[in-house]
Amino acid sequence: MPETENVLTEQAQPEEIPDDDTLAVREIPRRDPVDRTGEPLLSIRDVRREIDGEIILTDINFDVWPGEIFGIMGMSGSGKTTLLRLLIALDRPDEGSVIFHNEDIARLDEDDLNRVRKSMGMCFQYSALFDSMTVGDNVSFSVRNDRSMSDDEKREKVADLLAMVEMAGTEHRMPAELSGGMRKRVSIARALMDDPELVFYDEPSSGLDPVMSCNISGLIRKVSADTGATAVIVSHDVDNMLGIADRILMLHDRTTALIGTPDEMRSSDIPIIRRFVHGLASDQMTGRCSPR
Numbered sequence: 366m367p368e369t370e371n372v373l374t375e376q377a378q379p380e381e382i383p384d385d386d387t388l389a390v391r392e393i394p395r396r397d398p399v400d401r402t403g404e405p406l407l408s409i410r411d412v413r414r415e416i417d418g419e420i421i422l423t424d425i426n427f428d429v430w431p432g433e434i435f436g437i438m439g440m441s442g443s444g445k446t447t448l449l450r451l452l453i454a455l456d457r458p459d460e461g462s463v464i465f466h467n468e469d470i471a472r473l474d475e476d477d478l479n480r481v482r483k484s485m486g487m488c489f490q491y492s493a494l495f496d497s498m499t500v501g502d503n504v505s506f507s508v509r510n511d512r513s514m515s516d517d518e519k520r521e522k523v524a525d526l527l528a529m530v531e532m533a534g535t536e537h538r539m540p541a542e543l544s545g546g547m548r549k550r551v552s553i554a555r556a557l558m559d560d561p562e563l564v565f566y567d568e569p570s571s572g573l574d575p576v577m578s579c580n581i582s583g584l585i586r587k588v589s590a591d592t593g594a595t596a597v598i599v600s601h602d603v604d605n606m607l608g609i610a611d612r613i614l615m616l617h618d619r620t621t622a623l624i625g626t627p628d629e630m631r632s633s634d635i636p637i638i639r640r641f642v643h644g645l646a647s648d649q650m651t652g653r654c655s656p657r
């Protein structure tokens with residue numbers, strides 16, 4: 366068993382819970398290229414979204430293939446969250462389609478959407494754990510009324526998921542006892558409770574220091590490998606995104622500036638991509654403190 370798991374499993378008292386910085390900084394695991402010859406899992410076609418008469422997104426087209434880690438980047442206000450809300454069917458486009466498993470989820474009624482949402486997991490920005498519930502109850506929240514699973518099965522699944530995110534044995538802890546990185550891990554476990562095919566991560570490294578951010582990035586890769594789930598990540602964090610995503614979509618000027626692999630992003634001549642990736646921008650572009 367890896368040393369980090371022992372540390373967490375053996376803790377007996379809340380005050381012994383180690384902070385994330387005692388966890389080893391993992392290298393982000395390498396993996397084989399994703400097979401993009403078959404059917405995509407998610408296809409976005411000619412999507413346009415206006416809010417209050419203002420065009421927020423237009424001509425958005427991309428595919429996400431099964432098993433892929435797909436990143437969405439862009440400066441503040443570029444429409445990342447707006448796009449994410451369309452992908453998880455919390456919002457509908459004014460034009461275009463969001464096709465998941467050959468079904469246009471932009472056109473489904475609420476009952477069908479609830480069925481589709483069961484195949485999707487969402488890991489919210491700032492973790493969004495229920496503070497009054499234990500870690501275990503947070504993780505099992507989506508199956509609390511599910512009679513197809515016994516209580517023992519639910520407990521076993523919670524334990525397995527917590528072990529996967531290196532939080533084994535923390536079922537009875539309260540969120541307030543956990544560090545930001547640990548809360549993030551619990552929220553990832555919670556997003557996986559329904560065995561989703563597609564997991565969305567909204568700003569997974571926000572509020573974390575660089576060491577924790579790197580650990581969470583490594584964890585997202587590990588979870589994707591362990592579960593086979595496809596991941597869509599929205600993030601400002603250029604370095605971590607380039608480290609874990611198979612492909613990245615860069616939003617700029619209401620539409621797609623480039624969709625490419627991390628290497629294609631690094632070597633792009635498109636000014637906005639160069640500014641974003643190489644930190645040549647004024648700092649408000651990236652939020653990064655780059656020397657001038």
Ligand SMILES: Nc1ncnc2c1ncn2[C@@H]1O[C@H](COP(=O)(O)OP(=O)(O)OP(=O)(O)O)[C@@H](O)[C@H]1O
Pocket residue numbers: 416417421439440441442443444445446447448
């Ligand atoms: N409900 C809304 N009402 C009015 N304008 C909105 C609404 N939601 C988003 N917008 C506008 O759409 C644009 C894109 O917003 P969005 O939140 O998607 O950007 P973002 O890329 O997620 O930004 P950030 O990185 O700061 O989170 C912004 O100009 C925002 O003001």
Ligand SMILES: [Mg+2]
Pocket residue numbers: 445446447
């Ligand atoms: Mg946003």
